[in-house]
Structure formats: C-alpha cells, structure tokens
Amino acid sequence: MPTSISTSPSPTKNTSTKTMRAMQVTKAGGPFELVEREIPNPSPRQVRVKVQACGVCHSDSLTKEGIWPGIVYPRIPGHEIAGVIDAIGSDVPEWKPGQRVGVGWFGGNCGYCDNCRHGKMVLCIRGQISGITFDGGYADYVLVPYEALARIPDDINPVDAGPLLCAGITTFNSLRNSGARAGDIVAILGIGGLGHLGVQFASKMGFRTVAIARGKDKEKLARELGAQHYIDSQAGSVSEQLNAKGLGVDGKLIILGAAMEPLQVSSLAMIRRTQGHPGMAFRYVDRFRGHHAVQRHERSASHDGSISAGTCGRGL
Amino acid sequence: MTEVFPLERAAEAYERMMSNKARFRVVLATGN
Numbered sequence: 001m002p003t004s005i006s007t008s009p010s011p012t013k014n015t016s017t018k019t020m021r022a023m024q025v026t027k028a029g030g031p032f033e034l035v036e037r038e039i040p041n042p043s044p045r046q047v048r049v050k051v052q053a054c055g056v057c058h059s060d061s062l063t064k065e066g067i068w069p070g071i072v073y074p075r076i077p078g079h080e081i082a083g084v085i086d087a088i089g090s091d092v093p094e095w096k097p098g099q100r101v102g103v104g105w106f107g108g109n110c111g112y113c114d115n116c117r118h119g120k121m122v123l124c125i126r127g128q129i130s131g132i133t134f135d136g137g138y139a140d141y142v143l144v145p146y147e148a149l150a151r152i153p154d155d156i157n158p159v160d161a162g163p164l165l166c167a168g169i170t171t172f173n174s175l176r177n178s179g180a181r182a183g184d185i186v187a188i189l190g191i192g193g194l195g196h197l198g199v200q201f202a203s204k205m206g207f208r209t210v211a212i213a214r215g216k217d218k219e220k221l222a223r224e225l226g227a228q229h230y231i232d233s234q235a236g237s238v239s240e241q242l243n244a245k246g247l248g249v250d251g252k253l254i255i256l257g258a259a260m261e262p263l264q265v266s267s268l269a270m271i272r273r274t275q276g277h278p279g280m281a282f283r284y285v286d287r288f289r290g291h292h293a294v295q296r297h298e299r300s301a302s303h304d305g306s307i308s309a310g311t312c313g314r315g316l
Numbered sequence: 317m318t319e320v321f322p323l324e325r326a327a328e329a330y331e332r333m334m335s336n337k338a339r340f341r342v343v344l345a346t347g348n
Contacts, residue, residue, distance in 0.1 A: 021346075023326035032327040056326070056333045056342040064330065080341075083348070138326050140346055159318050163341035193333075196317060196340040 020140035024074040028066020032138075033074075039141050044091035046143045049101060052158035054137030055080025057166050058193065059105070068132050078137030079105045079130035080165045082158040085149075092146045100152040103130050103137065104165035108145030121147075137162075163197075171198040174254045175205055182206030185248075188227075191218045194256060199225045212238060253277045318343045 020039045023032045042048045056078075062068040063077040081103040088095055095101075109116050109124035116124050128145065130136045135143070152161050164172075171194050180186060186202040187210035188195050195211070202209040203226025210229040211222035219230040231241050247253060247269070255263075255277060265277055319338050321329035323346045333342040 021323055023323060032330065034324055050348050051346050052348050053346065054344045056329045056344060058333060060330065061334065138323065138344060140323075140348060159320055159343045159345060162343050163318065167341060192336070193338070193340050
C-alpha cells in the first residue's frame with residue numbers, strides 16, 4: 001500500500017487555474033491522450049468529485065476499444081473512482097462538499113422504469129455508466145449524478161478504496177446475495193483481479209473457501225487470503241481433485257465473467273438439484289451448498305475463465 | 317494488492333492491466 005496517498009483532500013493547482021488533467025480516448029481503439037480541460041460545473045442533480053484514485057478495470061476496454069455500443073468520443077474512462085466531493089448541484093440532497101465518496105460502474109438511474117420501481121436500480125433501462133455514457137475517473141475531477149455516490153469510510157486509503165467500487169462490490173454482493181450461509185462451500189474460480197477479493201470476502205463471511213487457479217504460484221497467496229483449500233486447475237481434472245459430483249442441491253454457479261463462448265448446463269441436473277446459474281457482472285464465483293466435506297459437492301473448471309462444459313450435468 | 321501509476325501514465329497502467337500480470341489491481345493516483 002503506498003503511503004504517499006493521503007486520505008484527506010488537499011488543494012490542487014488545478015482549482016486556481018480552472019483546468020484539470022484528463023486521460024481521454026478520442027476514438028474506438030485510439031490511444032490515451034493527456035488533455036487539459038476546463039473543470040466542469042455540476043448540473044442541479046450532479047456533484048463534482050475531486051478524484052484521488054481510480055482503478056483500471058478490464059471493462060475500461062469497452063470504452064478504450066469501442067466495444068460498448070454507442071459511445072460518444074472523446075470519452076474519459078474510469079469507474080473505480082475514489083475521491084472527495086468538491087461541489088454540489090442546486091438540487092442535491094444531503095451530500096456535502098468534503099465528504100469522501102466513491103463511484104463505480106453504476107452511474108445513475110431514472111427512477112421511473114419498472115426495474116427501478118422494483119428496486120433494481122442497477123438494471124435501470126436508462127441507466128448511466130461511469131466512463132461509458134459520461135466521462136469517468138481518469139481525470140482530476142468528474143461529474144456524477146448524486147444517486148451514484150457511495151460514502152467511503154475515513155480509515156481506508158483512496159488507492160485501496162478505488163478497486164472496491166467495481167471489483168469489490170461485484171464479488172462482495174455476489175457472495176452476500178448468493179443465499180449461501182456460513183459453513184457452506186464456496187469455490188472461487190480464478191485468483192486474479194476479482195478472485196483475490198472474492199477469496200477474502202468468502203473467507204471472512206464464514207464460508208469454506210476453495211481457491212481454484214492455474215499452477216502452483218498462487219497457492220501460498222490464496223491461503224494467506226483465507227482459502228482453506230487450493231486446487232491447481234492444471235494438475236488434472238478439478239472435478240477429480242475435488243471428488244466432484246457437480247453442483248450440490250440448491251447450488252449456484254454465479255457468473256461474473258463475460259466469456260464469448262456459450263455455457264452448457266444440464267437442465268436435468270438443474271431440476272433435480274434445484275440449481276441455478278445467475279449472471280452478475282464480472283467473472284464468476286462458484287458456490288456450492290455443501291454438507292460437511294469440501295469434497296462433497298464440486299464442479300469442474302478447466303482453467304480460469306472457462307468451464308469444462310458438461311461437468312455440472314454429470315453431477316447427479 | 318494494488319499497483320499504482322500516476323494519472324498521466326494511464327496508457328501504461330492500462331497495458332499492465334490488460335497483460336493479466338498485475339497483482340492484482342492497477343490504480344491511477346492523481347495526487348489530489
């Protein structure tokens with residue numbers, strides 16, 4: 001953890017000059033360009049955040065490479081923003097300048113559509129996305145709708161807080177909303193940008209945590225992060241290493257990674273074991289409703305990010 | 317668990333992230 005990053009705001013030279021630095025992309029597939037822009041003023045329902053740190057997420061490639069449809073360039077990527085409220089619009093309730101805040105992928109919602117009315121604001125049909133539908137956090141300042149803000153506690157460094165706004169919330173909420181209970185078995189496939197957080201959350205939530213990754217290199221770290229078991233996916237079939245019988249009763253395969261290849265699942269297994277395969281946002285975390293032994297209910301993964309199709313269907 | 321780059325080195329930070337070699341999150345710091 002760098003010690004040079006203060007958790008408190010400090011004046012910058014940009015405030016007096018009314019300009020800021022930004023790293024923008026001017027076309028799909030184009031390079032990052034350092035530009036000087038005027039510091040923007042918030043509209044009535046926006047706040048201006050002075051950015052302290054912004055994580056670099058793989059989904060920034062959607063902006064950088066033009067994969068997300070309809071991006072208007074130039075665009076500033078960045079949706080793992082940690083900073084401090086610098087100015088507020090006239091119609092913003094409660095929020096105050098000086099408060100530490102974060103902004104993630106969720107960049108605001110309409111409050112009108114059926115999804116919003118059902119409390120699924122993140123699925124709003126008019127939902128905005130930081131760094132995609134409006135300029136994101138690769139800059140000194142960013143404007144965001146106030147409903148996109150999250151408070152950041154005083155005791156966390158901005159550099160550490162940034163990645164929690166996307167990688168962190170994706171893994172944390174997947175586990176929190178999975179239905180798994182303390183003592184259940186959770187296997188996390190891939191120990192990378194999300195998996196290293198998922199292992200920590202799963203362990204601290206009281207799950208029996210299995211880390212699955214390629215090779216032996218990550219075993220020591222995975223165990224230090226809280227994994228009780230480690231599976232090297234290159235050392236043979238993961239299923240066999242786990243004495244696999246497929247997803248357990250009520251087991252869920254939580255999909256957080258957007259692979260291009262279709263997944264194959266067994267409808268018969270899903271019916272007989274009331275299994276589910278909900279999608280979340282990025283990569284995926286396997287969760288197993290175990291009984292006592294870690295070997296009891298598992299499924300197979302051939303390597304990080306891809307599933308050996310059919311294995312879960314054989315788990316009857 | 318983070319690798320920190322100054323804002324101006326976003327291109328380098330992005331390439332580091334895309335390389336899958338980062339351990340584990342790449343973060344831009346503005347100095348603000």
